Amino acid sequence: MVRAVTSKDSYNDCRISVENLEVIVNRSRIILINKYTVGRGLHLILGPNGAGKTTFLKILSGIMPPGSGSVSVCGDKPRQVRDMIGYLPALPEVDPLATVENVIEAGLYDSSIEDESEAINEAIRLVGISQLVGRRFNTLSSGEQRLVCIARVLARRPRILLLDELFNFLDISNKERIFRIVREYTVRNNAITLVTTHEIYYAGLFDTVTVLRKGDIIFHGRPENLGEKILHSAYGIGIISLRVKGKTLFLPRHLVE
Amino acid sequence: MKNNFFLLAILPLIVLGLFLLGLSYGTTGIIGLREILDWVKGSDNGVLSYRFIRTLAALVVGAALGSAGLTYQFSLRNPLADPYLLGVSTGSAFGVVLALITSGPSPGTVYLYGLIWGIVAFLIVAGIGAYVKSGPTSLIVAGVSISYSFFGLIIIMINMFPEAQMISFTWLFGTVAYALKTYLAVTATLTIVSISYMFLYRRSIYALILGDSTAKSMGVDVEKVRLYTIIFASLSAVGAVALAGPIGFIGLAAPWTARLIFGSRFSTVLYASIMLGMASTVASDLIVRALSFNGEIPLTAVTALFGGPLLFYLSRRTGW
Numbered sequence: 001m002v003r004a005v006t007s008k009d010s011y012n013d014c015r016i017s018v019e020n021l022e023v024i025v026n027r028s029r030i031i032l033i034n035k036y037t038v039g040r041g042l043h044l045i046l047g048p049n050g051a052g053k054t055t056f057l058k059i060l061s062g063i064m065p066p067g068s069g070s071v072s073v074c075g076d077k078p079r080q081v082r083d084m085i086g087y088l089p090a091l092p093e094v095d096p097l098a099t100v101e102n103v104i105e106a107g108l109y110d111s112s113i114e115d116e117s118e119a120i121n122e123a124i125r126l127v128g129i130s131q132l133v134g135r136r137f138n139t140l141s142s143g144e145q146r147l148v149c150i151a152r153v154l155a156r157r158p159r160i161l162l163l164d165e166l167f168n169f170l171d172i173s174n175k176e177r178i179f180r181i182v183r184e185y186t187v188r189n190n191a192i193t194l195v196t197t198h199e200i201y202y203a204g205l206f207d208t209v210t211v212l213r214k215g216d217i218i219f220h221g222r223p224e225n226l227g228e229k230i231l232h233s234a235y236g237i238g239i240i241s242l243r244v245k246g247k248t249l250f251l252p253r254h255l256v257e
Numbered sequence: 258m259k260n261n262f263f264l265l266a267i268l269p270l271i272v273l274g275l276f277l278l279g280l281s282y283g284t285t286g287i288i289g290l291r292e293i294l295d296w297v298k299g300s301d302n303g304v305l306s307y308r309f310i311r312t313l314a315a316l317v318v319g320a321a322l323g324s325a326g327l328t329y330q331f332s333l334r335n336p337l338a339d340p341y342l343l344g345v346s347t348g349s350a351f352g353v354v355l356a357l358i359t360s361g362p363s364p365g366t367v368y369l370y371g372l373i374w375g376i377v378a379f380l381i382v383a384g385i386g387a388y389v390k391s392g393p394t395s396l397i398v399a400g401v402s403i404s405y406s407f408f409g410l411i412i413i414m415i416n417m418f419p420e421a422q423m424i425s426f427t428w429l430f431g432t433v434a435y436a437l438k439t440y441l442a443v444t445a446t447l448t449i450v451s452i453s454y455m456f457l458y459r460r461s462i463y464a465l466i467l468g469d470s471t472a473k474s475m476g477v478d479v480e481k482v483r484l485y486t487i488i489f490a491s492l493s494a495v496g497a498v499a500l501a502g503p504i505g506f507i508g509l510a511a512p513w514t515a516r517l518i519f520g521s522r523f524s525t526v527l528y529a530s531i532m533l534g535m536a537s538t539v540a541s542d543l544i545v546r547a548l549s550f551n552g553e554i555p556l557t558a559v560t561a562l563f564g565g566p567l568l569f570y571l572s573r574r575t576g577w
Contacts, residue, residue, distance in 0.1 A: 063474050103467065
């Protein structure tokens, strides 16, 4: 099975922690986070469009420099632990002529993986895209492209997964499958996995949920403590919660009224 | 994409075969293998010496265009990019026409002006690109705009100095017929330096196909790699244009064909693209020799004739 690369012995204590992070782009404040700390597990970040979710993940993955404040991933700056990070952008920006194998192989840049072809094949098997091997990226459907990009992230065997809009373009069965694969990977490898999505009904399946609004954290905690009011104040629409088999399911109110 | 080792392995043999044909075949008749071997051993043969430089020039230009085109495609993440996209060819062509007008057909001046003005055009484009700083698209827009401006100047100059028209015409559509040893050596050096850079940085260039943010998340210094890659690719493109004029299609068709057959692993497809660039330029020059009844016809006449349908076919195959 896919095992993550360990570049630090003290990994089990590894945390992502952010303090007094402030990001200002073109004079408007995108992010203002006083404190955010998570350890290993599955963590969800919710928030309306433009709340700063993507910017937050870009800072944690070292793509964007933090404006001010401190960001540490396993005790280091994100740029110093890049071989441990697997980043999935919300939209693919892949060269249309690249093949499925090209995408996964190019994604192993500067990783500490020794047997590259084994890592590629394992990721292809894990995500279940062997039927797409040999196809060029521009001949795939959006959902298939998404699966290839997810396989690209997993092939790197990261300890930190930063998955922006994980469920984008996936049909309901692929959503379920990918969620299960990511959860199993996270548990097996003691990984720290951050997911952003607009599928609020997934909230109950995560270890922690964070709700962002205008760059601000308005909720951070266990999903059981998440309430309709918080989601309402984040999204500005009516939200109802349903209790099903001991789990809380959030839905936009307009679906049932 | 699995059983391509055989194809990859025979590519150099195809290039070698075409090179020998380039020595053997020409307007002054066919030369046999025995005579070629005698010439290799040191016997004098003016025709062979000429054909040798001419064919070698075709090889070098093909390698330069094939590698530069491919590298542009990767670093600009645009499969339609070719080595002339950022204005080096029109800048270089402007320099050559300027040289032809001011000092007549003196090979040294023509080459030097071609080289310098190609670099000037590139610097303007790169400068605009750095100033705007918003990714590959702004570079492409800057390149296309500068190309048009130089093209306008070329047309005005040719119109003002009709005596330079004929030679400008042949040169503007590319030919290896007038390549000289000294300048061939300079272009070959530029091309080798450029290809060495591409090979050394193959993994960073490969990672660019995933898009800027993914590449950055893996530690690729995207802006720096893109800038250097474009500088080195442009260097060999300018060398090719200064030596043989802006030969069309090779720099687009060779990388495309290579990527379609061999996929897009950068190192593999760089090799394939160089081989296909060399093979197609020598083959085109052989056709030029067969068709040149009234003086040399330009190479682009042949590459365009075959390149047009080929590109259409490739685009159908690619699903566009």
